[in-house]
Amino acid sequence: MISTKRRKLLALAGLGVAGAIALKPGMKGAPHTTYFAGIAQAMKNAGIATPTMIIDRERLRQNARNIMQNIGGKMAQRLVVKSLPSHALIKEITGITGSHRMMLFSLPQLLSMSKADTDILLGKPMPIAAAAQFYRQHNVASTGFRPDLQLQWLVDTPERLSQYRELARQQNLNLLLNFEIDVGLHRGGINHTDTLQQMLAILQSDPRLQFAGMMGYDAHVAKIPDLPGLQKAAHEHAHQTYTSFAQYALNALKNSTSHAPKRPLTFNAAGSPTYRLYDGSGIENEVSIGSAFVKASDFDLPGLADLQAAAFIATPVLKVSDQFQMPYGVEWLGDAARAWDVNQQRGIFIYGGNWLADPVSPEGLSASGLYGTSSNQQLLVESGRQGLKVDDVVIFRPRQSEAVLLQFGDIAVYDNGKIVDMWPAFPATA
Structure with a gap:
């Protein structure tokens, strides 16, 4: 006769075997x-x-049409070139979007994309040596590209802005400067009004420097766990932070005779994962989109389900x-x-x-x-x-x-x- 203890051990062994069989991968x-x-x-x-590498042209075109329909003319669209690194690919997309606003992240691509019909915003701060190299290599006469009117350098700290001021003084350059702000990603950028105030003072210390707007990247909003209310709260925080910094800068510059904006300001926000969170009702007036046009697998997100x-x-x-x-x-x-x-x-x-x-x-x-x-x-x-x-x-x-x-x-x-x-x-x- 089997003891109670042995029956329990046999039962446990049976469960272990059954569990192992259940875990065994099926074909x-x-x-x-x-x-x-x-x-x-x-x-x-x-x-x-x-x-x-293969691009499905019809899928690409349909993605571009869907994206523009989603934006609905409420905001401008800026193409992220690093995610679409081909002149022909970019031409295919701009033929549908009609936008010649570009976001650039590398010096070689900046030199390659500097053309008469492009409006360029740097997507990350460039070391001052890279900016100086651009001016050594760029030829206005052959490209028709006017950096003083068409190129916004991204600056993130008072120290970097001071470097750009020195470059402008040394080479007698007029620079458009876009301020990177931290809207919650915590990857650098202005995160306090004291820093913004200091940078505005540096900007206003030289007439060669022109405030061009702000850029606040919010990729974290779509990447954080979608616990109840967490992503919504992160987006609201990003929007409120952006609004606060933008209004502070506008108020500080509104009475300036030498630094009143000479062109429409760029308040750039979002990226492929978050562009649909913006409807044009806020201070943000353009969204950057790149990878969504070809939809790599990291972008299999609910907000991009139509692509x-x-x-x-x-x-x-x-x-x-x-x-x-x-x-x-x-x-x-x-x-x-x-x-x-x-x-x-x-x-x-x-x-x-x-x-x-x-x-x-x-x-x-x-x-x-x-x-x-x-x-x-x-x-x-x-x-x-x-x-x-x-x-x-x-x-x-x-x-x-x-x-x-x-x-x-x-x-x-x-x-x-x-x-x-x-x-x-x-x-x-x-």
Whole structure:
């Protein structure tokens, strides 16, 4: 007869086995969907057999139309160039948005985008040496770009503003200066009216310096946990902080004869995750948007649910192993992985890899946590349902666009089932 104690132990053991079985991964995976099969076939038809960034032109255009419809003419829209680093890509978007306002984050891209029809706001403070280099290299006669009228340098501290004042004095430059304010992200910027007062005094000490507005970035609003009321409170705090700083600056400058604004002020707010929180009713008069146009996976947010992923990486399969194996000496780890997880039965080696991106097609591919990563021949594991063979195409979705779009050279433009164009990307820069 089994004792009560032994029955309890057997019951617990049974529960443990049942729990382990319940945790055992189920089989997943499927061949390319019709949409991704179309991209894969278009790559083959175009003779492209290297890792390639692809933009779906119609999805891109529809995203641009949706974004402009959401803004509804209530605010201006400024394009974030670092997230869309290609002249042709930018031209495609501006053809729909009609906006030639740009936000720039690097000196090479600033020099490249300085054209007669652009209005530029720096999205981060540039070291004074970089600003000086811009003026050494920029040629007004050849570009038609007037920095004194079209370029707003971002300044965040009294010390940096003093550096720009010295540059203006040394080179007799008229500078437009936009003040970065901290609206809750806490990544620098003016966070107290005492600092703002000090900076306004520095600005007014030299007629070459002109106040151009403010920039307050609020990316934290969409990223913090969406506990009841938390995101709403963060947005309200950002808006109230912005309003307070802007009104303080306007009041301080309203009676100034030498520093009264000579052009409409720029009160820039938001980014792709938060642009829909602004309706034009506040002091903020423009929103910056970049990644939302191509919707990388980091932007799968409720506020962007009406947009579609429009950027993908396509790369060939180089090798297929019918049985996923770990290297010599630790083969048993591969055996254990296959025994536990049916989705690690086969190994697929692709051309390139280790990008800020995740495989999306065929369904059920994943990186191996055991084998490690490679930028040369990335290993992906699968169940076998995908049916991949050598020279087939695997498709990834970038997590972000600002760095990833620069990694592949020319961008392949996918439209109506074909690769119809190749858009040169900007040179890779920090």
